[in-house]
Amino acid sequence: MKPFTCILLLLLLFLNGASSLASEEDHVPWQSVVIEAEATPETGAVRVTATADKDELTSLRIHAFDREESLGKADLAKLHGYPLASIAITREPGYENIGGYTVHVRLKRTRYDDSKKPKTEVMIVSLPKKGAIQVMQMPDGNPE
Numbered sequence: 001m002k003p004f005t006c007i008l009l010l011l012l013l014f015l016n017g018a019s020s021l022a023s024e025e026d027h028v029p030w031q032s033v034v035i036e037a038e039a040t041p042e043t044g045a046v047r048v049t050a051t052a053d054k055d056e057l058t059s060l061r062i063h064a065f066d067r068e069e070s071l072g073k074a075d076l077a078k079l080h081g082y083p084l085a086s087i088a089i090t091r092e093p094g095y096e097n098i099g100g101y102t103v104h105v106r107l108k109r110t111r112y113d114d115s116k117k118p119k120t121e122v123m124i125v126s127l128p129k130k131g132a133i134q135v136m137q138m139p140d141g142n143p144e
Contacts, residue, residue: 029052029054029083029084029085030052030083030084030085031051031052031053031084032049032050032051032052032084033048033049033050033051033084033085033087034047034048034049035047035048035049035087035089037089040091042091042093042101042129043064043065043091043101043103043129044064044065044066045063045064046062046063046064046089046091046103047062047063047064048060048061048062048063048087048089048105049061049063050084050087052083052084055080055081055083056076056080057071057076057079057080057082057084058076059071059076060076060079060105060125062103062105062125062127062133064103064127064129065101065103065127065129069127069132069133070133071125071133071135075125075133075135078123078135078137079107079123079125079135081109081111082107082108082109082123083107083109086106086107086108086109087105087106087107088105088106088108089103089104089105089106090103090104090106091103091104092104094128094129098128098131099128099129099130099131100128100129100130101128101129102126102127102128102129103126103127104124104125104126104127105124105125105126106122106123106124107122107123107125108120108121108122108123109121119140121137121138122137122138123135123136123137123138124136124137124138
């Protein structure tokens, strides 16, 4: 057998063997999460609790300002497709006339638009010190 043929056969055997040893890793979606954040004098203890079934959030609760608020079904539907693993908690002093100090829960997802370009979407669940829990989508082009 010619040396070139021998090397080619060895290379093919190696490549075939390497591909058969590769694992098929897959993401495991979270079913529930409890996040406890640092307490401050303004917010008190902060805790976010959420559950999901596949791509659908089934509950989201925020505890801050010595109270706990939960999202209703209509607001949970707005969060369809946002993974629990994307949750981040932020806080800000806010404006007194629109509720004052506020705790935000940010959820992020990346999808492909019609032109096959990735598009990041961010939803914000806000709990102001003086007001009800609310859900809003960040404007396009402002994923952070």
